[in-house]
Amino acid sequence: MRDFATAAAPGKINVAFQVGPLREDGYHDVASLYLALDLQELVTAYPAEAGTAYAEMSEASTIILEPDEVPTGEDNLAVKAARLLCEYTGHEGGVRLSIAKHVPVAGGMGGGSADAAAALVACDALWGLGLSRGELMRLGARLGADVPFSMTGGAAVGLGVGDELSPLLHVEPSHWVLIPASYGLSTPRVYGVLDELRASASRGEAEGIGIDPELVTALRDGDPETVAPHLRNDLQAAAVHLAPELEQVFEAAKHAGALASLVSGSGPTVAVLARDGREAKRIATQLSDELEVRAIPAQGPSQGARLLR
DSSP: OOSOEEEEEEEEEEEEEEEEEEOTTSOEEEEEEEEEEEEEEEEEEEEESTTOEEEEEOTTOSSOOOTTSSOOSTTSHHHHHHHHHHHHHTOOOEEEEEEEOOSOTTSSSOHHHHHHHHHHHHHHHHTTOOOOHHHHHHHHHHHOTTHHHHHHBSEEEEETTTTEEEEEOSOOOEEEEEEOOSSOOOHHHHHHHHHHHHHHTTOOSOOOOOOOHHHHHHHHHTOHHHHGGGOEETTHHHHHHHOTTHHHHHHHHHHTTOSEEEEOTTSSOEEEEESSHHHHHHHHHHHHHHHTSOOEEEEEOOBOSEEOO
């Protein structure tokens, strides 16, 4: 057995996110255009007492965490990933997971899903299980709809509940600025408010969903001017309803020269599209000063979960 194993997995934004009507099982069909970013979660797995699995936040984290903001016990998604791997393979070892957070927490960017994907890769290596990437992805899907995409990275269209992935090949770089909030939004609550808003507008039956082929082409070609008008997130109205101050972020981004902006996933992180990397750094500096937050320049696509050492 190795002394330790470290894996990385990316956070993501939803360049487009459409939500179908509420299903009888309580879920929604979605159509998402995922883009993995170069903000990577790092998970290092160390041997621990047999049958135990727990997490700790690494001092190498660049995201400032409040005490108890991220659970470290059985509710942690990386711990759940380790437990699931043991259940699937019959492995009886234990693991301590050190997590270096670089993706905003509870911000709609899939940081917890990235932790789970990286934990699957790291624990598989630590314990010498030799599972295939396909097996790890199927296990990841049992942990959450965003975990399989964090395994693949790059860019992909996601259907179903977001886990039916069709990867896009040869996607040119695009440049973004991420504006985290000092608070989180509950994903189930955001979906619930979306359903309430649709019902109050007599639109309980949402329109058909699907990703615009023109947006896919523009993202592949690295054409931000054409990408910008096609950004869409059906959850945005619900996120703004719960956090009206997000409107100020959109306005500040527009004045800073952003091509477009939208809430990432269920929010409240806002993703701002820039013309190029230089513009992204300039916009990030300006918004950091104006909004008194840490705006983060980022680039996509980025590779999926992988073993580092």
